[in-house]
Amino acid sequence: MHFDRESFLTAINANIQLTSQRNNSINKIKFPYNDLIVKLENVDTVYEGERIPTLHKVSMQVSKGELIFIVGPNGAGKTTILETICGILPISKGEVMVFGLSVKQEGPDIRKRIGYVIQGLEFEPNEPFLVKDVVMIGRSGLIGLGKRIKEADWEIVRASLQAVGMEDFWSRPIGKLSAGQHQKVMIANALAGEPELLLLDEPFANLDINARQEIYQLLLKLNQEAGVTILCVSHGSDIPKEVNRVVMLRQGKLVLDSNRITAVESKIYRAFVELSASEA
Amino acid sequence: MTQLFLLFANFQLQLIAKVVLGAVLAGMACSLIGVFVVHLKVTSIGFSMSHAAFAGAALGLLINSYINFDPIISATLFAIGVALLLGPISEKTRLNSNVVLGIIFALTLALGFIFLSFLPSGVVSSEAVQILWGSVFGLDTIDFLLLGIINIVIILVLIIFYKEFIATMFNKKVALAAGIRVNFFNFLILFLTALTVSFTLKIVGALLVYALIVNPTSTVYQFAYDTKKIFLFSPLVGIASAVGGVLLSFLVDFPVGSSIIIVSSTIFVISVIFSPKRKRRQKEKSLEFIKRENDEVAIEHLSPETNMGVAKE
Numbered sequence: 001m002h003f004d005r006e007s008f009l010t011a012i013n014a015n016i017q018l019t020s021q022r023n024n025s026i027n028k029i030k031f032p033y034n035d036l037i038v039k040l041e042n043v044d045t046v047y048e049g050e051r052i053p054t055l056h057k058v059s060m061q062v063s064k065g066e067l068i069f070i071v072g073p074n075g076a077g078k079t080t081i082l083e084t085i086c087g088i089l090p091i092s093k094g095e096v097m098v099f100g101l102s103v104k105q106e107g108p109d110i111r112k113r114i115g116y117v118i119q120g121l122e123f124e125p126n127e128p129f130l131v132k133d134v135v136m137i138g139r140s141g142l143i144g145l146g147k148r149i150k151e152a153d154w155e156i157v158r159a160s161l162q163a164v165g166m167e168d169f170w171s172r173p174i175g176k177l178s179a180g181q182h183q184k185v186m187i188a189n190a191l192a193g194e195p196e197l198l199l200l201d202e203p204f205a206n207l208d209i210n211a212r213q214e215i216y217q218l219l220l221k222l223n224q225e226a227g228v229t230i231l232c233v234s235h236g237s238d239i240p241k242e243v244n245r246v247v248m249l250r251q252g253k254l255v256l257d258s259n260r261i262t263a264v265e266s267k268i269y270r271a272f273v274e275l276s277a278s279e280a
Numbered sequence: 281m282t283q284l285f286l287l288f289a290n291f292q293l294q295l296i297a298k299v300v301l302g303a304v305l306a307g308m309a310c311s312l313i314g315v316f317v318v319h320l321k322v323t324s325i326g327f328s329m330s331h332a333a334f335a336g337a338a339l340g341l342l343i344n345s346y347i348n349f350d351p352i353i354s355a356t357l358f359a360i361g362v363a364l365l366l367g368p369i370s371e372k373t374r375l376n377s378n379v380v381l382g383i384i385f386a387l388t389l390a391l392g393f394i395f396l397s398f399l400p401s402g403v404v405s406s407e408a409v410q411i412l413w414g415s416v417f418g419l420d421t422i423d424f425l426l427l428g429i430i431n432i433v434i435i436l437v438l439i440i441f442y443k444e445f446i447a448t449m450f451n452k453k454v455a456l457a458a459g460i461r462v463n464f465f466n467f468l469i470l471f472l473t474a475l476t477v478s479f480t481l482k483i484v485g486a487l488l489v490y491a492l493i494v495n496p497t498s499t500v501y502q503f504a505y506d507t508k509k510i511f512l513f514s515p516l517v518g519i520a521s522a523v524g525g526v527l528l529s530f531l532v533d534f535p536v537g538s539s540i541i542i543v544s545s546t547i548f549v550i551s552v553i554f555s556p557k558r559k560r561r562q563k564e565k566s567l568e569f570i571k572r573e574n575d576e577v578a579i580e581h582l583s584p585e586t587n588m589g590v591a592k593e
Binding site for chain 2: 108109114128129136137139143189193
């Protein structure tokens with residue numbers, strides 16, 4: 001399924017005129033990929049100052065429109081795989097291609113088309129940033145280097161905040177919000193860039209049950225109606241039924257990659273569930 | 281006699297205008313750069329850079345005692361050198377950048393004093409003291425021009441790349457994830473800081489320029505939650521500090537750099553006293569403390585020992 005901008009804007013209730021061009025800087029990028037949106041080949045990622053790779057010989061492919069859950073115990077490399085895909089972490093071996101482009105060479109341009117929700121960001125109470133500005137950061141790359149922010153951009157920021165139920169916090173300082181509200185603002189930040197690929201690192205952390213459900217429904221809508229490809233890291237063992245694929249990492253290695261039903265019935269997954277239950 | 285008085289008065293007025301203009305330009309440039317330095321929590325970089333500029337200026341004076349040479353050139357090169365070297369040194373040596381900065385700070389200060397010690401006697405008294413403590417009287421047309429240019433460049437760069445700077449200042453990872461070239465903007469900030477430090481060296485002095493960078497933003501920080509407001513009000517506080525400092529130095533005959541820092545530090549202390557942010561934080565802390573105490577009391581009542589005690593009674 002292809003990314004559909006109109007459906008994306010409808011999903012977040014953005015009330016703007018759909019312009020013919022999504023963005024000049026985006027349109028300049030060629031699209032030499034087919035249905036394969038992410039391709040990792042024998043990837044090793046080593047953190048600076050460490051010798052043992054956090055990811056070791058990981059190979060994986062993601063097609064357009066997939067909804068994938070990445071699970072695994074603590075320290076398995078779940079966050080590392082997301083940061084490797086978007087090129088924040090440099091790889092030491094192998095190759096990462098996203099949208100048919102090499103992350104090593106085209107990192108910033110690729111990231112303009114990705115929304116990444118970072119896990120557990122903390123803010124000081126006196127942090128001098130307003131919620132609207134934080135969300136706009138997620139759109140800054142897409143707007144283009146040195147280009148001015150237009151009214152339509154603010155409209156999408158407003159819609160992104162509305163989509164996560166945070167529109168009333170428009171001019172609030174980010175440091176004054178609770179951990180759950182921070183999480184929602186960072187989800188809005190990722191949505192504001194109209195991403196074709198969403199990388200979510202524990203997006204439901206700090207959210208209450210109702211908020212989890214609302215955010216999950218929103219993500220589902222973006223995936224099913226707008227064709228947004230979603231890779232979601234989850235610490236928990238609950239895999240919703242709509243999930244297409246489950247990928248499991250352990251000690252930096254990919255140990256499971258299959259559809260949801262096969263995955264939840266596998267021995268390795270059940271062992272992980274038991275381990276999670278004993279830790280809880 | 282009257283003509284002589286008018287001539288003197290005219291000269292005095294011109295001197296005051298020149299001094300005030302220098303202070304306004306220095307205060308504005310330093311405080312605008314200060315917004316980045318304080319936001320990015322790289323205050324130690326500004327500190328090391330001003331001392332590197334001091335070492336460069338001292339070397340420039342030494343060269344100038346043999347051939348005609350402007351110390352601003354070597355000061356700028358030294359300050360930019362710190363900006364260029366910091367990243368690679370931290371990366372290659374795998375040392376914390378604060379450790380590297382601490383070493384650079386001490387090393388450049390030592391180099392500065394070594395260069396000064398080689399100066400022929402007499403030179404050290406005027407120009408070296410000016411570089412260390414600042415003076416508005418030694419500013420020439422080139423200095424004013426450089427101060428004007430750096431202000432224009434900072435403002436233009438800020439207007440053009442405002443959203444990129446906001447992203448870079450907010451969080452490195454979030455900015456990277458949005459597709460911002462964070463390393464480029466970080467270097468741009470360091471480069472502009474190096475130029476600002478070098479160009480304001482003569483007026484504020486190497487040992488004090490850092491305070492004029494940090495104090496105004498830290499003052500506005502006490503009241504504002506909006507980065508846009510911090511960018512608007514920091515230069516005003518910077519200008520007020522610089523002009524107030526110059527006036528103070530006229531009144532009590534202090535070195536101009538020291539006077540500027542006394543004024544800006546006083547404004548900062550007053551702002552901390554009246555800071556609504558600090559008051560709110562204190563209130564929140566005391567509320568947290570009361571809540572924690574209440575929770576502990578509640579837990580104590582619910583604990584098995586207490587229940588047993590109640591049962592026994």
